[in-house]
């Protein structure tokens with residue numbers, strides 16, 4: 276298989292680069308450099324609307340629903356260029372997760388109601404899957420929905436709900452049948468976060484940021500037309516969605532960008548009077564990361580070129596390697612900073628902060644990011660669970 280880009284793909288890459296150069300607002304660029312994981316919602320909306328106006332907001336969607344009609348390699352180029360330029364990530368809950376579920380399994384009325392505001396970034400979503408007692412063993416979830424006339428009465432609690440405090444809607448797994456195999460009694464409901472009975476409690480993470488929440492659902496009434504697909508078939512839709520979620524987590528473009536940042540810092544930082552980049556021990560570490568990342572990039576491209584998708588065990592594989600490499604880069608960045616990598620409050624200033632940094636500008640946010648992204652091997656299904664999936668699907672163990 277030929278992995279080199281063809282002339283028309285190189286022309287497409289130039290087009291993407293020119294768009295980013297001309298349209299990516301300078302002030303968001305500056306904030307993203309300080310705290311990419313905690314950009315204000317308005318920055319994400321502004322960037323996503325610029326992409327929407329250009330017709331590039333949903334490369335993975337079919338053209339009939341607002342997708343771009345790009346080849347798998349064009350999608351790869353686009354993602355890579357956006358990440359390499361430090362553009363805000365596309366908030367995945369609507370575009371990458373519930374959108375594909377709705378256009379694949381939803382009713383016409385649901386498609387008409389929900390897809391356009393997702394594309395325009397006018398409505399934000401969160402993912403109500405995990406519960407206090409159900410993470411890896413998600414099928415054991417207990418949030419209950421009981422049909423009363425043309426509504427469901429929903430009771431329960433969801434946890435680790437990223438961005439719930441900013442979301443307008445939550446796609447939510449609920450139990451609609453108890454006396455069957457766990458996976459067979461689950462349904463997929465769309466819940467308006469403004470519904471009476473929804474309350475959101477913040478969970479502050481190890482980096483002192485607010486990204487996570489617990490959502491309490493007390494006697495929340497949900498119209499039956501917000502059920503996606505068939506009742507008790509939600510597990511099928513939930514698994515379909517997870518394939519999309521995990522592929523995006525590989526993050527090759529962003530890791531490439533961070534690797535370049537690491538090299539820059541290693542040139543600037545000194546150890547015993549010598550630039551860190553000349554230290555043989557550091558060089559070995561750098562070379563290991565670089566070769567791992569190249570291998571992941573080629574694997575990612577190969578997957579896309581052969582099947583155009585990364586579902587099932589391939590999504591698991593990309594998720595494991597992508598997050599391992601991301602964590603390894605983050606740790607090496609922090610190590611390279613020496614003193615400025617240790618006390619994370621020193622590097623804490625976020626996009627919205629006016630505090631002057633104590634260390635060099637390039638140290639800002641790196642220790643906090645390293646701590647936050649320890650969770651990358653947990654969210655989207657832990658890496659241990661991904662290994663179990665590979666063991667079952669590929670090795671038939």
Ligand SMILES: Cc1cc2nc3c(=O)[nH]c(=O)nc-3n(C[C@H](O)[C@H](O)[C@H](O)COP(=O)(O)OP(=O)(O)OC[C@H]3O[C@@H](n4cnc5c(N)ncnc54)[C@H](O)[C@@H]3O)c2cc1C
Nearest residue numbers: 402403404405410411435436437650653654655656657659
């Ligand atoms: C930053 C962050 C954001 C998140 N965002 C969301 C969100 O928006 N929406 C949402 O619904 N959820 C979200 N989650 C939850 C996430 O999906 C769960 O944390 C994850 O599925 C693991 O579940 P758990 O935390 O209950 O851990 P557990 O399932 O209790 O696992 C604990 C440990 O045991 C291991 N383990 C468990 N079972 C097995 C097994 N069978 N074989 C081998 N090892 C096993 C796990 O790998 C893990 O190391 C988020 C989590 C984090 C950390």
